[in-house]
Amino acid sequence: MKKITIYEPAMCCPTGLCGVSIDPDLLRISTVLNNLKKKGIEIERYNLTNSPMKFMTNKTVNKMINEKGIDELPFTLVDEEVAITGRYPTNEELADFLGIPINSFDEESKIDK
Template sequence: MKKMQIFEPAMCCSTGICGVGVDPELLRISTVLNTLEKNGIKVDRFNLSNAPDEFIKNQTINKFINEKGVEELPAIMVDDEIVLTGRYPKNEEFVKILELPANLLAIQPKRVRATIRKSRGCGCSGGDCC
């Protein structure tokens, strides 16, 4: 099995999906990584704020940052080689890079069934709300 590591820029938390303005791309990546983990595929994810020592320990990443700067993060490594920088892999790229079944990361839209009911007010007895 291939070993993938994601080296990310400094973020407020380990996933970057905290706070009010959540980046949809970070949400997608978290979802993909959770799906992979549920299927027994571990991807290591390092954030410059939370794991700076990993950026120092990894000679390839350390050299990359010294040459290109942190502006080129995220850097995606597979089997100790940088395979992608400046963005996260698309779902299809995860499948190809990690040699996974094509349907593993197929995102199926969830169907939501809405029922519209006639309003009966707030439900408080006698119309007196608390």
């Protein structure tokens, strides 16, 4: 299975699901990642506030920030290669990256690998 890592902009908490106005895309990605985690699939997720060293020590991410700036976050890396910048991956893209069916994102469904 491929390794997926999401590098996010600075947020007040690790998930960004706090405050009075919650971004629906953050809610979607957090829900999907939680459901996948329950099924044994780990997708690493770092935000600039809580994990600044992860941004500095990853050469690919560091180069992207130096070239494009933090306004292009989030970055999604698949096997350490930049796959998406400036937005979160869709559920379909995540399923494709992981090689699993899209219905695997539902809490009740099982993952057929």
